[in-house]
Amino acid sequence: MRYEGALRRRGRQLRRFAEALAEPHARGDGVIIPAFWWDGHPNFGDDLTPWLLPRYGIVPLYREPRAARLIGVGSLLEFVPQDFTGAIWGSGLMNDRRHLLPAASVLAVRGPLTAERIGLAEEPTFGDPGILVARHLPRPPSDGRIAVVPHGHHRPHPQLDRRVREAGQAAVRVVNVHQRAAVAVREIAASRAVITTSLHGLITADSYGIPAVWTTLDPPLGGGDFKFRDYEAAVTPGRTRFRPFDEALSLDDLVAEAWAADAATVARTGDGLEQALAGALALPLGQLPFPGGLLAALR
Structure with missing residues (x-):
């Protein structure tokens, strides 16, 4: 049965719903909210919402x-219709194109490029919620290895795979992004540095204060580098960890270009995301951008 098959998808959704109900913070008085995240293929970044x-x-x-x-x-x-009236929390656009969402309740967006292109008149809270992972998973002991985090489109990739073989398993861990969130996050968090073509590889590194560098490979990702530029404009404004992939460079050469995002900026970003969500939940029931309750969620 394929991952995207209707029965398997429904079973996956029910399993995640049951897991969420069992989470101590949500047990008993948790607000049940109909939510959207990408579920077309397995990917730890998309698994972060549930x-x-x-x-x-x-x-x-x-x-x-x-x-x-x-x-x-x-x-x-x-994917969001332009008459959407629900809440947006840290989401972003894939492409560098206008997609106005005038009726949405914007708690936060990934970065200022998304904010401009969805037509926000006032500056919202910025940040990708993936930056919160270190607040919920303690960093494991470092294994001293470089974490290479290729986007799913770059697995396998001949040039990257050759550099991994040259470095050896003792020096490099290749993180499979087609895993549940907690598993992939722990593998990245155990590294001494991160090389990534996956945005959430970069965001996870920032959450734990790990030096990182991002690069691009063929085939190009949908939307190109827009989502990286959007995120970095919020967390490392005026600076980028991007380095072109050059066949003459080793993984150690790339790691020499890596650096960690400013810890105070990462902390402020995480605080803003948490406060935006808490503020929405504290509103009177009639003002909630996402009316709670099981019956509302199941409509």
Whole structure:
């Protein structure tokens, strides 16, 4: 049975719903909210929405964008109809194109490029919620290795794989992004440095204060580097960890270009995301951008 098959997808959604209900922060008085995240293929970045929200008292129930009341982690806003009236929390656009969302309740967006292109008149909270992972998973002991985090489109990749073989397993760990969030996050968090073509490889490194560098490979990702530029404009404004992939460079050469995002900026970004979500949940029931309750979620 394929991952995207209807029965398997439904089973996955029910399993995640049950896991969220069992999370201590959400147990008993958690708010059940119809939420959208990308579920077309396995990817730890997309898995962050159902993993993170229960830790803030929200039980997400998967729904397609038109029926959702909360849009979560990822480059999702192109999927959101322009008359959407629910909440956006740290989401971003995939492409560098206008996609106005005038009726949405914007708690936060990934970065200022997304904010401009969805037509926000006032500056919102910026940040990708993936930057919160270190607040919920303690960093494991470092294994001293470089974490190479290729996007799913870059597995396998001949030039990158050759450099990994040259460096050896004792020096490099290749992180499979097609894993559940907690597993992939722990593998990245155990590294001494990160080389990534996956945005959430970079964001996870920033969450734990790990030096990182990002690069691009063929085939190009959908939207090109827009989502990286959007995120970095929020967390490392005026600076980038991007380095072109050059066949003459070793992994150690790339790591020599890596650096960690400013810890105070990362902390402020995480605080802003948490405060935006808490502020929405504290509103009177009639003002919630995502009316809670099981019956509302199941409509």
